[in-house]
Amino acid sequence: MKDDIARLAAETEGRLVARRRDLHRYPETAWTEFRTASLVAGALAAAGYEVRLGGEAVRRESMLGVPPAGELEAHMERAAGQGGDPSLIGRMAGGLTGVVGELKCGEGPVVALRFDMDANDMDEARDDAHRPHREGFGSVNPGAMHACGHDGHVAIGLGVAEVLAAIRDRLKGTVRLIFQPGEEGVRGAGPMVDAGALDGVDYLLGGHIGFQARKTGQLVCGTDKFLATTKFDVHFTGVPAHAGAAPEQGRNALLTAACAALNLHAIPRHGQGGSRITVGILNAGQGRNIIPPNALLKAESRGETTEINDYVYSCARDVVAGAARMYGVDYSITEAGRSVSGGSDPGLAARVRRIAEGMPFFRPSWIVDSVDLRGSEDFAVMLAEVRRQGGAGTYVMIGSDLASGHHSFHFDFDERSLVPGVELFVRCVLDCMALPTRVRG
Structure with a gap:
């Protein structure tokens, strides 16, 4: 044979x-x-x-x-x-x-x-x-x-x-x-x-x-x-306003997303193994003289074990929620993919x-x-x-x-x-x- x-x-x-x-x-x-x-x-x-x-x-x-x-x-x-x-x-x-x-x-x-x-x-x-x-x-x-x-x-x-x-x-x-x-x-x-x-x-x-x-x-x-991972998309929804005449009436989704992106990368590493967080895409805004009412952030977490990835992803959700509260905008998180270790x-x-x-x-x-x-x-x-x-x-x-x-x-x-x-x-x-x-x- x-x-x-x-x-x-x-x-x-x-x-x-x-x-x-x-x-x-x-x-x-x-x-x-x-x-x-x-x-x-x-x-x-x-x-x-x-x-x-x-x-x-x-x-x-x-x-x-x-x-x-x-x-x-x-x-x-x-x-x-x-x-x-x-x-x-x-x-x-x-x-x-x-x-x-x-x-x-x-x-x-x-x-x-x-x-x-x-x-x-x-x-x-x-x-x-x-x-x-x-x-x-x-x-x-x-x-x-x-x-x-x-x-x-x-x-x-x-x-x-x-x-x-x-x-x-x-x-x-x-x-x-x-x-x-x-x-x-x-x-x-x-x-x-x-x-x-x-x-x-x-x-x-x-x-x-x-x-x-x-x-x-x-x-x-x-x-x-195999690294465990969660792929996720975050949609931020703010309020548009005239950037010169009435900026205080707006709720800036772009700044919210930027704040979240920076602080996602500040999540503490895990002591029990490798961990990763990456923001790969950030799109926001509609015009230079408009307070940005919308933003899309695409990111992923990874961990050497499923438990480590769960820790990173949980922290990421907290960071997103905190940024949204800071700027007074709404948000939603959608999972786009996941795998285990x-x-x-x-x-x-x-x-x-x-x-x-x-x-x-x-x-x-x-x-x-x-x-x-x-x-x-x-x-x-x-x-x-x-x-x-x-x-x-x-x-x-x-x-x-x-x-x-x-x-x-x-x-x-x-x-x-x-x-x-x-x-x-x-x-x-x-x-x-x-x-x-x-x-x-």
């Missing part, structure tokens, strides 16, 4: 590259992945998977940071015009763009793999030094770019689906492939967990191209110290290492047991749910030479990493299926 897997994975190479480039050309940001999700659902169904999408895959009530209804409808129309399946797109109305594919192969563990689908909110470089532009697969969608490799993740996920379907008679257990929207902004995992995507899962695998594995042939087998199971990461050491692509001296993420990823929400049920999970990083850093408008990765990604995940599924069931019975 070992040689069969390597051969089957290698046979997907042309399709992997073509899919990756197609997805790169048509990127979709959080909760608007209608084309991507419809193509994923169609491919899974064609391969023999039971497919859940729409409200069966995403709990609407748990969604955060969802675009307005009109914007979602426009993205649905665009997706259909760019080759998405209209019948499947219609089932995802409202941004319900998660997809779950399941392959049931008798008694045995439930092994889940998660692949994120969304792009970044940014424009892609349009110069000949940038390979996607030079070779004709750069983004055609304004304000959206696959600058983090999720196009490669989806391509790998569909390659895994194809290979596992080809060897399904050798599988013992259930494979569950989770294609997640809204990883950017940590929005998509929670609603999929709440919809039951992780129910009964014994072993969970996820991962990323590049990030802290920036050499083709490198592999990180486990990831620790966590890390990989060392035992499962060790099994990934053993598998990778048997694959010629990964250089033995470049296989790393574990790294600290030092950032946030809502895969941690899925890890926490599987661990709560008694299961285990790990998050790998597949090495790739990068043209530029993640979230850069020149980002691109080495497509030679796609086939080994498929082979590695397929071998991990087979390895996990030989382990005891942990969650049920």
Whole structure:
């Protein structure tokens, strides 16, 4: 079977590259992945998977940071015009763009793999030094770019689906492939967990191209110290007035937001671990001679543990409330995303290492047991749910030479990493299926 897997994975190479480039050309940001999700659902169904999408895959009530209804409808129309399946797109109305594919192969563990689908909110470089532009697969969608490799993740996920379907008679257990929207902004995992995507899962695998594995042939087998985070928007509402004739009649929302921004960054650090607070956007005012009646502040808190993040976010809410009282303005806080802290199971990461050491692509001296993420990823929400049920999970990083850093408008990765990604995940599924069931019975 070992040689069969390597051969089957290698046979997907042309399709992997073509899919990756197609997805790169048509990127979709959080909760608007209608084309991507419809193509994923169609491919899974064609391969023999039971497919859940729409409200069966995403709990609407748990969604955060969802675009307005009109914007979602426009993205649905665009997706259909760019080759998405209209019948499947219609089932995802409202941004319900998660997809779950399941392959049931008798008694045995439930092994889940998660692949994120969304792009970044940014424009892609349009110069000949940038390979996607030079070779004709750069983004055609304004304000959206696959600058983090999720196009490669989806391509790998569909390659895994194809290979596992080809060897399904050798599988013992259930494979569950989770294609997640809204990883950017940590929005998509929670609603999929709440919809039951992780129910009964014994072993969970996820991962990323590049990030802290920036050499083709490198592999990180486990990831620790996912930072918990809360993304939040604050709307301040004051009172406009003539800035020269009657400034005392106004209530200045701009000064309120500025006061809050400064004092948010003055929140004391936590003694039990790392903490972060960042104001990333502050928009305010209507004209130079008008007391500003409105302001929008977008910020995030982070913590090395969920408890530390909760402390920072609680302090942030107090700071915002205090600034509003000082200037006599109203305010509202809306959460736009959240994730918890966590890390990989060392035992499962060790099994990934053993598998990778048997694959010629990964250089033995470049296989790393574990790294600290030092950032946030809502895969941690899925890890926490599987661990709560008694299961285990790990998050790998597949090495790739990068043209530029993640979230850069020149980002691109080495497509030679796609086939080994498929082979590695397929071998991990087979390895996990030989382990005891942990969650049920």
